[in-house]
Amino acid sequence: MGKQPYVCGLDAAVDVIDGKWKVLIIWALDHQRCRFGELRRLVPGVTEKVLTQQLRELEADGVVHREIYDVKPPKVEYSLTELGDELNTALRPLGAWGKRRMAALEEAGPGRPPGRTG
Amino acid sequence: MGKQPYVCGLDAAVDVIDGKWKVLIIWALDHQRCRFGELRRLVPGVTEKVLTQQLRELEADGVVHREIYDVKPPKVEYSLTELGDELNTALRPLGAWGKRRMAALEEAGPGRPPGRTG
DNA sequence: GTGCGTACTTACCTTCAGGTCAGTGAGGGC
């Protein structure tokens, strides 16, 4: 929720998924609820601080639901809200496009370092 | 083309549209070719430097085509490649989702500053 | 010949998202 007003719907959507790990988090949460620690393992490379942070933003945006169990040791479960589920659905074509791009990239230069086509 | 290897297709797609103005640029280029100056007007707030920069990245990623006419004054036209067109198509559901979110945001608090729901 | 419009490029600067590291409090294993 950084900018607003948005110039178009896409703008508004991108604002929600804007964050280094957000799509990965949303992806990981697709049809499965996760505990904080699980999520951390599911999203390789993310730190605890940033995971928490992005999770909170996602929660504020209404795409992620956070459920706290008052037990010891602490237990918190994250899941997608209906809105989040819809987001994931909307994200699917984009994922498919990216997959095709990855395949094309593979074909162009397998094992090559990233860079321009030249 | 920042990261790679991508953990999934979505990751690869987001990498392409990652940049403050890129989706807006791609959106503006949807079924219309534009000159540099037009694009600048179509994407309010972007500076020349950054527009050029993001356009070049988009070009390197194969979603935008750049056509230079050897005339004076200089003329350069940008358009979507087929891949770019597909990207736009893949982006459409996301745009629709965002539009619904914008509507919901409007309903929740018209004219309110952005922030938490409280 | 001054200034505008074309499409950039360059040097420099600011901002802030994200990363590092340390701390919290309670229970359990050894």
Next chain:
DNA sequence: GCCCTCACTGACCTGAAGGTAAGTACGCAC
């Protein structure tokens, strides 16, 4: 008693993305 895990929080730092302002080379209008 010590350290581990759980799910965080806060202070501090860094790097890179993006913004600012100026320069470039050309033609045209006035």
